[in-house]
Structures are given as structure tokens and as C-alpha cells.
Amino acid sequence: MQDPEITDFKHFIRLIGRGQRAGRTLTVQEAQQAMTMLINGQATPEQKGAFLMLLRVREETAAELAGFTLAFRAVNLPDFASLNVDLDMGCYAGKRRHLPWFLLATMVLAQSGKRILLHGTHEPNSKRLYLKEVFPQLGLSVANNVAEAKLSLDTLGFAYMDLKNINPALDDVIQLREQFGLRSCANTLARMLNPSQATCSLQGVFHRKVDEKHSQTACLLNEQNMLCFRGEGGEVEFNPERDVTLHIARQGQMESIDVSSTANNWEIKPKELVAQHLLDVWQGDTDNVYAKHAIVGTLALMLLLNSKLSWQVAYQQAEHMWQGRNKQWPVPLSANISTMPFNTQGKFYAH
Structure with missing residues (x-):
């Protein structure tokens, strides 16, 4: 479930970017919300770059990848499920x-x-x-x-x-x-x-x-x-x-x-x-x-x-x-x- 109180994308940059001791990884729900905000344009280009490259250096967890996948699946163009693959x-x-x-x-x-x-x-x-x-x-x-x-x-x-x-x-x-x-x-x-x-x-x-x-x-x-x-x-x-x-x-x-x-x-x-x-x-x-x-x-x-x-x-x-x-x-x-x-x-x- 998304947290309606989180309206500034820098919250997620702060969570993952504080370093080895203070920083932490995102939960599935947090990752989904962060990527949804990024997709919806609720992050500046600078924030987008910082977020993606911090993850690149640290490497994403399975929970983060699951949340990100859910966010992107929600914005697939319609009707693909009808292909019966x-x-x-x-x-x-x-x-x-x-x-x-x-x-x-x-x-x-x-x-x-x-x-x-x-x-x-x-x-x-x-x-x-x-x-x-x-x-x-x-x-x-x-x-x-x-x-x-x-x-x-x-x-x-x-x-x-x-x-x-x-x-x-x-x-x-x-x-x-x-x-x-x-x-x-x-x-x-x-x-x-x-x-x-x-x-x-x-x-x-x-x-x-x-x-x-x-x-x-x-x-x-x-x-x-x-x-x-x-x-x-x-x-x-x-x-x-x-x-x-x-x-x-x-x-x-x-x-x-x-x-x-x-x-x-x-x-x-x-x-x-x-x-x-x-x-x-x-x-x-x-x-x-x-x-x-x-x-x-x-x-x-x-x-x-x-x-x-x-x-x-x-x-x-x-x-x-x-x-x-x-x-x-x-x-x-x-x-x-x-x-x-x-x-x-x-x-x-x-x-």
C-alpha cells in the first residue's frame, strides 16, 4: 500500500543514499511507490538520475526489483493479456x-x-x-x-x-x-x-x-x-x-x-x-x-x-x-x- 504522506521523491533518495550504516534498502511497497512516482513525473531529472545510479552502485535487492516490476507492469499499454501467450x-x-x-x-x-x-x-x-x-x-x-x-x-x-x-x-x-x-x-x-x-x-x-x-x-x-x-x-x-x-x-x-x-x-x-x-x-x-x-x-x-x-x-x-x-x-x-x-x-x- 502506498503512503499518501510521501509526496517528495527525495524521501526515497535519502533512504537508499545515506551510506552503509544509515541507509537501507526499500521494501516491495516502497519500491513500487518510488518507481510509480518516477514514472508519473514526480521526480526531477536530477532526482531520477541520482536514484537510478545509487541503485546501480549498491545493486538492487529482490524486493526492490519486485516493487519496480509491479510499477512498470501497471503502465503497460493495454490489451497484451488478450494475446493468449x-x-x-x-x-x-x-x-x-x-x-x-x-x-x-x-x-x-x-x-x-x-x-x-x-x-x-x-x-x-x-x-x-x-x-x-x-x-x-x-x-x-x-x-x-x-x-x-x-x-x-x-x-x-x-x-x-x-x-x-x-x-x-x-x-x-x-x-x-x-x-x-x-x-x-x-x-x-x-x-x-x-x-x-x-x-x-x-x-x-x-x-x-x-x-x-x-x-x-x-x-x-x-x-x-x-x-x-x-x-x-x-x-x-x-x-x-x-x-x-x-x-x-x-x-x-x-x-x-x-x-x-x-x-x-x-x-x-x-x-x-x-x-x-x-x-x-x-x-x-x-x-x-x-x-x-x-x-x-x-x-x-x-x-x-x-x-x-x-x-x-x-x-x-x-x-x-x-x-x-x-x-x-x-x-x-x-x-x-x-x-x-x-x-x-x-x-x-x-x-
């Missing part, structure tokens, strides 16, 4: 080392009758490849509103939307990175947003311990089925070259599952990422061992979460589904589609 995937890291092979895993799952909503954004100066850029190169449409997302879900089984068309307020906070030079908690909140209120949410992160915090936050929010893991480059993609721990939250109960790497050899990072290679692998024109491991592993995560299977059973089923997929590309391809390669060289930021 089975799996929500926040794709906010972008790719740098490999193509987004998780897209092909999504397509296989969609062929089985599941409905998947992907959402993301494009961070300024991140030098990463985002789904928003990949989709047009594969003849796929980016949905700009709920009606277009529904059409894509009905015809393909999956849809992608940019965060600015789902929750402009949250996207505005993400874009502040250009001014701060640092990330805020907004990227974490976007992953947790689940705007369609899907029964399952799959989340990928980069940094250690953040996956555990996602699980703790999901428990506080009483999420039905949430799985968070350290994905390739921080994205929702299984990295077959590394062991990983899966953190699962189901209606207040947490579970962790350790999964071993599935690839025997390390893949050398290519100098360029070409979206056409996704199409080639899907149609079986190219045999890419790394891609197969990444796709099957990601699909296994989806099945483990959605169907509550063991890892071993989920992986076997994923292999069978990948081998038995319909290899015809689901949309017509125009000869005029641009396939600009993405340069993987140079400095980039971890997401």
Missing part, C-alpha cells in the same frame, strides 16, 4: 559473438502449437545485434501494436515487439544509458515484465548471481513458471560450451538444476554475423554443429519450463523436434531483402 521471452542483451540461434528454437516450439512473445529494445552505443535488426533480413515482420502481434502469433506462432510499443516509460529509462554511460535496473525489469501475462517466462542474463536474484524476485511476485539462466552473451540462448545452472521459480518455490555443456569443441568467433546463415541452418543447407547445440539446448530449456520435464527428457525431445521440423521457411523471401553483415570486432559492453 504460452511463453514470454525478453531479448534485451543482443548478440555479439554468435547469431541469435534461439530464434530457430522459438520457431520449432511454435510449430508444436505454442505461442511465444519475444520483446526487446536497441540500446544506444551497445554495438550488438538485436532481433529488431535480424527480423527484416529474414522476411519477418516486427509487430508495432497488439493487433499486429496477434496476427503474427496466429499465423506463425511467435511475434516480436519493441519495448517502446509495449511500455514506453520503461524503454525511456533504458535509453538513459546514453546519458549515464552505465546501465540501470531497467534491463532487468524489462526481462521480468511479461507484458502478455504468459504462463511461462524464460530469462537470460550475463552476470553471476543475477540469475539467482531473478528467481528470488519471481518468487516474491508469485510467478507461475519462470526460468532464468546465464545465457550466451546474456541472451535467452543456451551456451553449449559452458556448464550452467538453471534457476526456476514456480509460484513461490525455487529450484536449481545444474546442466553440463554439450559441445566438445570451442567455436571460433566469426568476424561477421550474417542473418542469412539462420535461414541456411533452418533449411538444412548448412551443417553448423555449434548452432545445432545452441538451438537444441535452448529448445530443451523451453520444454523443461513449459512442460515441466527433466533436463534429460527435455533435451531428447528437443533433438527429436529439431530433426522433425518443417524446414520450409514460414514467410516468403524477397530478393530485395537487405542482408548487411554485422561486424563482431571491437569493444562492446556485457549485458
Whole structure:
């Protein structure tokens, strides 16, 4: 419950900024009220920056993330719950080392009758490849509103939307990175947003311990089925070259599952990422061992979460589904589609 007597945002800055001894963390309710005030313009630009960067330095607690998530969920644009989605995937890291092979895993799952909503954004100066850029190169449409997302879900089984068309307020906070030079908690909140209120949410992160915090936050929010893991480059993609721990939250109960790497050899990072290679692998024109491991592993995560299977059973089923997929590309391809390669060289930021 919000405290009607708190009308000045500096109250929350004072609470978290007094230092290690005098300062404290926010409760779920306090965090929700603070972020609601920030969203509603009840904080000056200076207060907004101070609040977000104090949290960035100290790191947010699960209770704070839960409160912030509730605040942003309250301002999602309307009608997303009508999409009847089975799996929500926040794709906010972008790719740098490999193509987004998780897209092909999504397509296989969609062929089985599941409905998947992907959402993301494009961070300024991140030098990463985002789904928003990949989709047009594969003849796929980016949905700009709920009606277009529904059409894509009905015809393909999956849809992608940019965060600015789902929750402009949250996207505005993400874009502040250009001014701060640092990330805020907004990227974490976007992953947790689940705007369609899907029964399952799959989340990928980069940094250690953040996956555990996602699980703790999901428990506080009483999420039905949430799985968070350290994905390739921080994205929702299984990295077959590394062991990983899966953190699962189901209606207040947490579970962790350790999964071993599935690839025997390390893949050398290519100098360029070409979206056409996704199409080639899907149609079986190219045999890419790394891609197969990444796709099957990601699909296994989806099945483990959605169907509550063991890892071993989920992986076997994923292999069978990948081998038995319909290899015809689901949309017509125009000869005029641009396939600009993405340069993987140079400095980039971890997401």
C-alpha cells in the first residue's frame, strides 16, 4: 500500500543514499511507490538520475526489483493479456559473438502449437545485434501494436515487439544509458515484465548471481513458471560450451538444476554475423554443429519450463523436434531483402 504522506521523491533518495550504516534498502511497497512516482513525473531529472545510479552502485535487492516490476507492469499499454501467450521471452542483451540461434528454437516450439512473445529494445552505443535488426533480413515482420502481434502469433506462432510499443516509460529509462554511460535496473525489469501475462517466462542474463536474484524476485511476485539462466552473451540462448545452472521459480518455490555443456569443441568467433546463415541452418543447407547445440539446448530449456520435464527428457525431445521440423521457411523471401553483415570486432559492453 502506498503512503499518501510521501509526496517528495527525495524521501526515497535519502533512504537508499545515506551510506552503509544509515541507509537501507526499500521494501516491495516502497519500491513500487518510488518507481510509480518516477514514472508519473514526480521526480526531477536530477532526482531520477541520482536514484537510478545509487541503485546501480549498491545493486538492487529482490524486493526492490519486485516493487519496480509491479510499477512498470501497471503502465503497460493495454490489451497484451488478450494475446493468449504460452511463453514470454525478453531479448534485451543482443548478440555479439554468435547469431541469435534461439530464434530457430522459438520457431520449432511454435510449430508444436505454442505461442511465444519475444520483446526487446536497441540500446544506444551497445554495438550488438538485436532481433529488431535480424527480423527484416529474414522476411519477418516486427509487430508495432497488439493487433499486429496477434496476427503474427496466429499465423506463425511467435511475434516480436519493441519495448517502446509495449511500455514506453520503461524503454525511456533504458535509453538513459546514453546519458549515464552505465546501465540501470531497467534491463532487468524489462526481462521480468511479461507484458502478455504468459504462463511461462524464460530469462537470460550475463552476470553471476543475477540469475539467482531473478528467481528470488519471481518468487516474491508469485510467478507461475519462470526460468532464468546465464545465457550466451546474456541472451535467452543456451551456451553449449559452458556448464550452467538453471534457476526456476514456480509460484513461490525455487529450484536449481545444474546442466553440463554439450559441445566438445570451442567455436571460433566469426568476424561477421550474417542473418542469412539462420535461414541456411533452418533449411538444412548448412551443417553448423555449434548452432545445432545452441538451438537444441535452448529448445530443451523451453520444454523443461513449459512442460515441466527433466533436463534429460527435455533435451531428447528437443533433438527429436529439431530433426522433425518443417524446414520450409514460414514467410516468403524477397530478393530485395537487405542482408548487411554485422561486424563482431571491437569493444562492446556485457549485458
